[in-house]
Amino acid sequence: MAELKTDRYYVETHEWIMIDGDTATVGITDYAQEELGDIVYVEAEPEGEELVKGDIFGSIESVKVASDLYLPVDGEILEFNQELTDQPELINSDAYAAWIIKIKISNQNQIKELMDAEAYQASIE
Amino acid sequence: MKRTVLYENHLALKAKMVDFAGWEMPVQYSGIKSETLAVRKSLGMFDVSHMGEIRVKGQGAGEFLDYVLSRRISNKNPQLTNYAFLCYEDGGVVDDLMVYQLGPENYWLVVNAANTDKDFAYLEKCLTTYKAQNDIQLINETDLFGLIAVQGKDSLEPVLNALAEVYPDQNIEQDLRELKRFRQVNYLFNDQLVVVSRTGYTGEDGYEVYLPIEKTKELWQSLIEQEVPPCGLGARDALRLEAGLPLYGHEISAEINPLEAGLGRFVEFDRDFIGKSMQGKQDRRSLALISEDRSIPRADYPVYYQNKKVGHVTSGSFSPTLNKGIAFALVSNDLPEDLSELEIEIRRKTHTYKVTKTPFI
Incomplete structure (x- = not known):
């Protein structure tokens, strides 16, 4: 059974976003890491890149598959979690602690379009 | 299912x-x-x-397999489990399989699950055109x-x-x-x-x-x-x-013959058999590639040499044993013999891959 956190929002492409004022961290859900299996590589677009909601901001690879990562809201990439370069498996051990990117949110209005834990749970059942 | x-x-x-x-x-x-x-x-x-396990038995079964498979089976040590190809007339591969001799004129072909029905139908077709009179039986025992x-x-x-x-x-x-x-x-x-x-x-x-x-x-x-x-x-x-072993539908297929896949040692040309016409048909060749960085190649990614597309990845993965990306690529045969590096395009960026030998491990 995949774990969920109520302190953040979700999108149907299985990313979570935790908002802190006008910045946020983005990662993938516990459900997504379980589906992917052993994660062996994560990469993101460079810092300073300005993207819109739904854009591919990076990719994540398990032994078997490569998968794109989608941005939940418009924003500018502030930072990539460098720990994941050498230890991508951190996402398997705790998908909610192992954030992938930090962003500066450029459209606060989109937050209300995100799913809460309950809605996301319903979407994966 | x-x-x-x-x-x-x-x-x-x-x-x-x-x-x-x-x-x-x-x-x-x-x-x-x-x-x-x-x-x-x-x-x-x-x-x-x-x-799949397909039984081929009856008087003449060994000779029939010699005719439909890429290697002579009837003259092999009966205790050996032999790897061989079932080919189309043009040398394209119907399946790769293991041949077990279970007794005199009594064999098992162990075939890929995805191909069992196709193989069985193809063998039946080969059998009807093989010899007017024969006592060979095909049984799907999967x-x-x-x-x-x-x-x-x-x-x-x-x-x-x-x-x-x-x-x-x-x-x-x-x-x-x-x-x-x-x-x-x-x-x-x-x-x-x-x-x-x-x-x-x-x-x-x-x-x-x-x-x-x-x-x-x-x-x-x-x-x-x-x-x-x-x-x-x-x-x-x-x-x-x-281990550098091929997978049907990737390294070999109806469109990729065993010679192109570098598996010519499992084809015996000094006799008549279905698929013999593959001889000399080798416009492409299979190379083993290993990553220089952290990238992971996947099937169908394009392969470049001197900025020109020369082929594609047939199988690619992260190797848990080597902690590197490894791949088989099918490339044009006019590339230099002593090629040491190629580029694989991964998400719109090219990555250098070293040409290596199999097994990778």
Whole structure:
């Protein structure tokens, strides 16, 4: 059974976003890491890149598959979690602690379009 | 979807199940990395009961197989398990398979699950045009047998223990202790065929045990009780790629002949057989590539040489043993012979890959 956190929002492409004022961290859900299996590589677009909601901001690879990562809201990439370069498996051990990117949110209005834990749970059942 | 006789066992072990060629199969239990490493370091086991067994028997069966397969079978040591191709007239591959001799004029073709029906229909067609008069029979026995592969250097003892538990009245220990690589022993226990071969698809030593479907659960359970780690199709694919072994539909297919795939040593041209016309048809060749950075190549990614597209990846993966990306690529045959590097395009960026030798490990 995949774990969920109520302190953040979700999108149907299985990313979570935790908002802190006008910045946020983005990662993938516990459900997504379980589906992917052993994660062996994560990469993101460079810092300073300005993207819109739904854009591919990076990719994540398990032994078997490569998968794109989608941005939940418009924003500018502030930072990539460098720990994941050498230890991508951190996402398997705790998908909610192992954030992938930090962003500066450029459209606060989109937050209300995100799913809460309950809605996301319903979407994966 | 079809299920093997071990389906419930896989669920009990919390395997992640996937659709593989119409079969609901375990792709992983604990994880692809740990399963792959278990086999490399010691041992692991696989339910591969979905693979097809096609019996070819009757007067002239050996000669018929000589004609439809890429190698002569009838003159081989009957204890050897032989790898061969079933080809179309133009040399394209219908399937790659293992040939087991079960007795005089009595053979098994062990084929890819996805191809069993296609192979059977093709063999039937070949048989009708082969000789007007013949007594050769083709029987699809896939549903009668389970197949468990135990792979890794520590495989022998658990296999012996498990077989002794399932067949307590039979003495097979000495046979198996003396069995050499790529050889098989066949038994009739209570009139039921049991085949053990020292073969596999991982590049490690190991055994494959074919036994009646009603005995398969018992063998699996005994192996589980001996703590042999169950491994899924994910680890199986990683292991075979690391070992440099081809997969049908990737390195070989109806469009890629064995010579292009670098598997000419399994084709005997000094005689007539279906597919002989592949001789000389080699516009492309298969190369083994290994990453220089952290990138991971995947099937169908384009391959470049001096900024020109020269081919594509046929199989690619992260290698849990090497911690690197590894791949087979099919490239144009006019590239230089002593090529040392190529580029693979991964998500719109090119990455340098070193040309290497197989096995990768």
